[in-house]
Amino acid sequence: MRLTDPRAPFLGPLALLILTRLYFWKLLPFAIEDAYITFRYARNLTRGLGLVFNAGEKVMGFTSPLWTVWSAAGIALNVEPTVWTRLSTLGLECVALVLVTRMLLEKFGALSAWAFALFYASWTFLAAMAMSGMENTAVFCLLALSAFLVDRKSRFAGVALGLLALSRPEGAVLAGIVALAAPWRQRFVALAIALAGFGALTAYYGSPIPQSLTAKAQVYGTPGPWTGRHWYEWIVPFAFWRWPATMEGSVLFAMAVVAGPALVAAVLTLARRRTEAVGLAAMCFAGLAVWIAYSAFGVAYFAWYLVLPVATAALLVAIGLPMVTRGLWIPVGLLVFLAGSWTVGPELYRARGQAEYLGFAAASRALGEASHPGETVLLEPIGMIGWGTKLRIVDEIGLVSPWVAKRRKQGDGWMTDVLLREHPRWLVIRRGVIQQGEAFAGAGRPFRDETERKAVSQAYGLVTTIHPEDGPNALEIRRARTQEEMANP
Numbered sequence: 001m002r003l004t005d006p007r008a009p010f011l012g013p014l015a016l017l018i019l020t021r022l023y024f025w026k027l028l029p030f031a032i033e034d035a036y037i038t039f040r041y042a043r044n045l046t047r048g049l050g051l052v053f054n055a056g057e058k059v060m061g062f063t064s065p066l067w068t069v070w071s072a073a074g075i076a077l078n079v080e081p082t083v084w085t086r087l088s089t090l091g092l093e094c095v096a097l098v099l100v101t102r103m104l105l106e107k108f109g110a111l112s113a114w115a116f117a118l119f120y121a122s123w124t125f126l127a128a129m130a131m132s133g134m135e136n137t138a139v140f141c142l143l144a145l146s147a148f149l150v151d152r153k154s155r156f157a158g159v160a161l162g163l164l165a166l167s168r169p170e171g172a173v174l175a176g177i178v179a180l181a182a183p184w185r186q187r188f189v190a191l192a193i194a195l196a197g198f199g200a201l202t203a204y205y206g207s208p209i210p211q212s213l214t215a216k217a218q219v220y221g222t223p224g225p226w227t228g229r230h231w232y233e234w235i236v237p238f239a240f241w242r243w244p245a246t247m248e249g250s251v252l253f254a255m256a257v258v259a260g261p262a263l264v265a266a267v268l269t270l271a272r273r274r275t276e277a278v279g280l281a282a283m284c285f286a287g288l289a290v291w292i293a294y295s296a297f298g299v300a301y302f303a304w305y306l307v308l309p310v311a312t313a314a315l316l317v318a319i320g321l322p323m324v325t326r327g328l329w330i331p332v333g334l335l336v337f338l339a340g341s342w343t344v345g346p347e348l349y350r351a352r353g354q355a356e357y358l359g360f361a362a363a364s365r366a367l368g369e370a371s372h373p374g375e376t377v378l379l380e381p382i383g384m385i386g387w388g389t390k391l392r393i394v395d396e397i398g399l400v401s402p403w404v405a406k407r408r409k410q411g412d413g414w415m416t417d418v419l420l421r422e423h424p425r426w427l428v429i430r431r432g433v434i435q436q437g438e439a440f441a442g443a444g445r446p447f448r449d450e451t452e453r454k455a456v457s458q459a460y461g462l463v464t465t466i467h468p469e470d471g472p473n474a475l476e477i478r479r480a481r482t483q484e485e486m487a488n489p
Contacts, residue, residue, distance in 0.1 A: 014097060028128070032353065066167045096140065104280070169209070177285060221300075258334065362466045378396065391426070434456070
């Protein structure tokens with residue numbers, strides 16, 4: 001079938017994809033918190049400060065070299081980074097939808113092609129994440145493009161694989177697996193591009209491994225597959241002593257009775273037909289490898305990480321669906337469920353995004369008005385505040401402050417030690433942390449004892465509270481007291 005044939009699974013799903021993304025664009029007129037970390041790096045690059053978060057501090061706090069440089073290109077062209085990244089993602093998604101659907105139509109038939117195209121185009125989670133400003137959707141699209149070019153034995157496959165390798169740490173794994181199906185010449189091209197990128201990162205930062213990856217492993221840990229079952233409990237038709245813990249997982253679990261068997265059937269089929277369906281097999285097994293790694297290590301859950309597992313699962317389930325169903329009743333039921341998700345999903349993502357934006361953006365404005373450029377602040381949500389102020393950032397997780405992550409791994413009292421070393425002028429902290437002494441997230445209690453907690457509370461006076469109705473999660477902006485203020489509280 002031709003792309004322009006209205007009976008083919010291209011035009012309709014493409015229109016649906018564009019409409020759903022534009023809907024979320026309007027619903028969420030801002031990127032998510034972590035995207036602004038990348039945006040600050042990109043802006044500093046265009047200003048001649050280098051690929052840094054804080055001027056003069058070479059720390060690789062972003063996870064995607066490719067996406068960061070691409071964001072910088074948009075800023076250099078005077079395009080607001082949220083607009084630039086959303087337009088880029090939308091274009092990549094249209095290409096990926098066409099290429100993957102075409103491979104499915106050729107190798108597994110119309111039902112598989114339609115199933116993937118409709119799910120990918122309209123699942124609310126994927127639509128919301130495409131507008132997040134993060135690189136994860138683009139990574140899946142680059143995976144699809146690389147697999148298609150390998151399948152077609154294109155001379156451009158090596159270039160696509162090289163870019164995929166530089167898209168995220170997981171991208172190197174994805175590219176390595178897909179490259180196994182590529183000719184040696186394309187492997188060399190991909191390797192040359194990847195080595196050039198990793199070499200440049202090593203020369204600049206001392207290592208090609210993102211500090212963001214290292215810090216999260218140190219602070220959140222890698223507790224293993226049981227603790228990490230949030231990565232797979234939604235696809236297995238068995239409750240692992242709880243219903244799925246994440247919002248996304250709880251919704252996906254409703255399809256597990258069909259989706260789980262279809263996924264297994266697809267894996268077995270692709271293993272047998274891997275030489276026939278080269279592109280699809282390479283793409284699916286690469287995605288599965290990363291998904292299994294997330295699960296095996298028990299990687300901490302961040303919603304944007306789920307894009308690759310969900311998109312990979314959608315592809316596998318689409319392949320296996322004709323093997324586990326007869327007739328159209330179950331596919332129609334899944335389609336009805338997919339449509340019904342739109343009565344719930346958008347509001348969930350709107351509420352989540354609105355709460356994040358109103359809290360962090362308000363803190364950014366308040367801190368920007370009260371502070372002076374160059375002053376230091378210690379805080380955890382560094383994205384919007386880092387983007388909206390000219391402050392030097394010391395972050396609680398260690399994404400841009402490597403020694404903080406190392407100190408947190410050592411145990412209690414880390415916040416006291418950070419404050420004593422850095423003497424930041426400002427402290428942005430959750431009310432529950434300063435009042436109860438419990439860490440908001442990650443390893444180690446912030447204070448060794450009640451004496452330390454009270455000392456910090458006294459040393460940093462409260463300036464304002466952002467949305468005090470949020471209770472323990474409300475952000476407090478505190479300023480270091482002068483000696484005179486300390487003497488006359």
